[in-house]
Amino acid sequence: MTSHAPYRDLARELGSIGTVRRELARDLPYDCPPAPAVLLTLLGRHGELRMTRLADLLGVDVSVTSRHVAYAVEHGWVDRRPDPLDGRVRLLRLTGSGERLLAETHRRVSETLAHHLGDWPAEDVGRLTELLARLRASFGDRGCRTASRGAGHAPYRTAAHD
Amino acid sequence: MTSHAPYRDLARELGSIGTVRRELARDLPYDCPPAPAVLLTLLGRHGELRMTRLADLLGVDVSVTSRHVAYAVEHGWVDRRPDPLDGRVRLLRLTGSGERLLAETHRRVSETLAHHLGDWPAEDVGRLTELLARLRASFGDRGCRTASRGAGHAPYRTAAHD
């Protein structure tokens, strides 16, 4: 008789983690919202990427990625060029300016984390990081993705008091 | 010489966890968006709460909480009544309908987690849950909150190609 309570508790914590993400977002430079910042991080980690691959790593639709990339290109953080081998593909990589912004972002975010988690044993930080990576990997392999396409939600409006 | 790389890696994983949250959100009933669902979870866990306390648990502004609560009340999931001891305060609790929706939500979300994390050792699930709770607690104590008020970000628009 395996209880589902552990999964319920995990879901609860995942639902509450937004607070931490928003707190970290406050550290970002004025003209760099969270989504572009994550994008820069991935380019810094993986080097040159194409749009579809980047969207896959971000876990969002290509259309969304396209918008964020356009923003980053306009700000001079990302270089976007056509793939010489396939005219449809666009290759993305950090510019020097993008690398500097990324380094500065890392510095600020690390500082905030160090401030809040200063009393954490180093191994707990590592364990949490590793478990989060594993969690994402366990959800990573698509397959149940296409099945639930177009589900969406009802319009979310609050009626006036009348 | 303590390296900041572990914090950078943790920040990276936190930035990528949105994928999992969105995947879980797909399980919610059509007329119950994620935010109201989290709200029901907290009322199910803590029982009757006032607005400010609920907003604190959610980690969002009271104005946001007010909107979500109004939505839940309109759908008959939450009962909202004035505190007999203080006319300004509003007390919130689940209705029978809200409890049923919550149970159904838990069932679906647990099912999805069981599907994706089926091969995880139970103790890893528990460890991740516990570390996430601790992470939130470490960020929970306000104080650096007021200091960074009104920071915000630049308008986030992509210029047309002209």
Place this chain on the structure above:
DNA sequence: TATTGTTATACTCTATAACTATA
């Protein structure tokens, strides 16, 4: 025809500020 990427649109979530009501 199939694939890659872009753009338009609609919806959710959030914070800020201005407001009402009660203490």
Place this chain on the structure above:
DNA sequence: TATAGTTATAGAGTATAACAATA
């Protein structure tokens, strides 16, 4: 005056659908 909560508004993030360009 101070506190609890509501509402209006604007910005950020996302998915869907329709589209253009290339394979």
